[in-house]
Ligand SMILES: C[S@@+](CC[C@H](N)C(=O)[O-])C[C@H]1O[C@@H](n2cnc3c(N)ncnc32)[C@H](O)[C@@H]1O
């Protein structure tokens with residue numbers, strides 16, 4: 055008899071429940087016992103299209119249901135990083151690898167929002183039945199960390215339980231909707247490009263890490279000279295004494311427009327800042343920066359003032375990060391670059407979780423008084439770089 059696949063799965067699940075009831079199994083045990091029936095590991099593995107020699111991250115590997123299947127698919131020349139936050143899970147993987155003489159599995163103890171994998175190291179990653187164990191606010195950062203570990207063009211497979219009413223074995227609240235995964239993936243540069251519908255309880259999605267996009271460059275060429283560019287403002291408690299404008303500069307034998315900040319700290323109230331550190335003269339823009347910026351680069355014409363330059367970014371969870379460039383000891387043009395995952399001096403804001411989440415919606419260039427009360431600093435070619443550092 056040929057039966058519809060839905061009927062077959064219903065039948066398999068029912069049979070498992072009956073068998074389970076008979077032996078007093080708990081729901082999770084029941085779930086695990088019949089797993090090959092509903093997980094269809096051979097068909098899933100075929101859809102991963104892994105090739106010998108590839109490097110794959112099995113994130114939230116557990117005791118290795120997929121890890122060892124992947125290890126076989128990528129062969130001796132390839133490698134599987136078995137990533138989990140649980141030491142116990144990793145111990146189980148290590149014993150099994152030892153017992154079965156599997157040499158291409160390397161365990162990695164991760165943090166909830168950091169896979170600890172090297173940037174751009176993997177051809178593919180698998181995230182199976184993990185997201186519903188991850189608290190809501192950690193899901194996007196975890197996906198971002200996985201995206202970062204993939205080579206550009208690398209793929210992530212996400213398999214998780216469909217968020218349906220009255221789900222078997224889990225509560226509705228625990229489950230993560232397919233749409234949420236797609237939306238959070240998109241925010242970290244993972245594009246949904248395939249979906250498989252053969253699993254009875256789970257969605258099965260394939261995402262591709264998008265190739266780095268062109269940087270967003272603010273070169274100020276579209277603004278008239280002398281007018282503060284639209285969307286940018288000059289702030290600070292004596293902001294009116296400071297002025298933001300667009301200036302014409304002769305640079306490298308080529309004329310260009312730049313953002314010019316004439317700052318004046320005199321009369322500034324130093325409230326809330328250590329004596330002698332007066333923060334003012336903030337040039338900022340609210341234009342959203344698409345993609346997943348890893349670094350911010352800006353050309354700066356210094357004034358030799360010795361004042362402090364700080365670049366701040368605001369991001370998707372309404373958190374603010376301050377990156378300290380240091381004292382402006384130079385005159386003439388210099389390119390400065392900050393790695394937005396590191397070297398930050400402080401953070402805060404409504405959704406502060408210490409993680410930079412895409413997209414950035416705010417970039418500002420701040421001068422703090424350490425030395426001279428007045429000066430002029432110019433900025434040009436503010437760029438958001440999509441590649442991870444070291445690329
Ligand atoms: C239900 S098991 C799934 C294991 C395996 N992927 C599978 O398909 O059998 C979930 C695993 O995810 C791990 N986990 C939960 N949150 C994690 C996170 N933020 N990063 C990495 N692993 C995580 C748990 O420790 C657990 O081993």
Ligand SMILES: [Ca+2]
Nearest residue numbers: 273310311434
């Ligand atoms: Ca310019």
Ligand SMILES: [Ca+2]
Nearest residue numbers: 371373407409
């Ligand atoms: Ca954040």
